[in-house]
Amino acid sequence: MGELSNCPKCNTLFVKTQFRSVCDACFKEEEKAYETVYKFLRKRENRKALLHEVVEGTGVDEDLILKFIRNGRIQLSNFPNLGYPCEKCGKSIREGRICDSCTSDINEQLHQLDEVEKISERNKSSNIQTTYYSQSTKK
Template sequence: MGELANCPKCNNLFVQTQFRSICDACFKEEEKAYETVYQFLRKRENRQAHLHEVVEGTGVSEGLILKFIRNGRIQLANFPNLGYPCEKCGNPIREDRLCESCKKNIHKQLNQIEQEEKISERNKEKPQQSTYYS
């Protein structure tokens, strides 16, 4: 069952469901924009287009095109030059949410934290030895 919410685009009241987070009017506008982008990309000469070229050619906002890509409505396998920015550094990627260098950096940081935790646990396990001098 849905609940009442305000549309984030037009601020109209609507019943929000798990499938749709915008009102019907804005959803219809998004569908028109999707059709525009899809028709643009279907043309043979536009299949090699970059994201900024698609924005210029269709007039659809970059954020909306990225939403279509992230939701899987535009398959990047068919369009080799399209991509979307990494969520950490902004470099263009074609899959997942992070680029390879950001993934490696995060794994490196996690391994470093694990090593530090192991060292601190080892230090806690060893009883403090005190030296007595006479």
């Protein structure tokens, strides 16, 4: 079932569903923008266009084009130079949410964190009490 929500674009009250996050009027505008982008990309000379070239050629907002790509409406396999930015560093990627170098960096950081946790566990479990002896100089 849907829930009552305000449209993020025009602030109109509408029923938000799993498939629609904007009101009917804004959805129709998005559909027109999708048709514009798709017609632009269908032309042979535009199939190798970069993202900023598609924005310039169609006048459609970059965020909306990225939404079409992320929702799978524009298949990147058909357009070899089209990509979207990594969510961490901004490098252009074609699949996933972050690039390979950011993924390996995150995995390395997680590995280092695991090592630190293992060392701290070893120190806690070795709970050896050290006894210190002192000698008095007085007799």
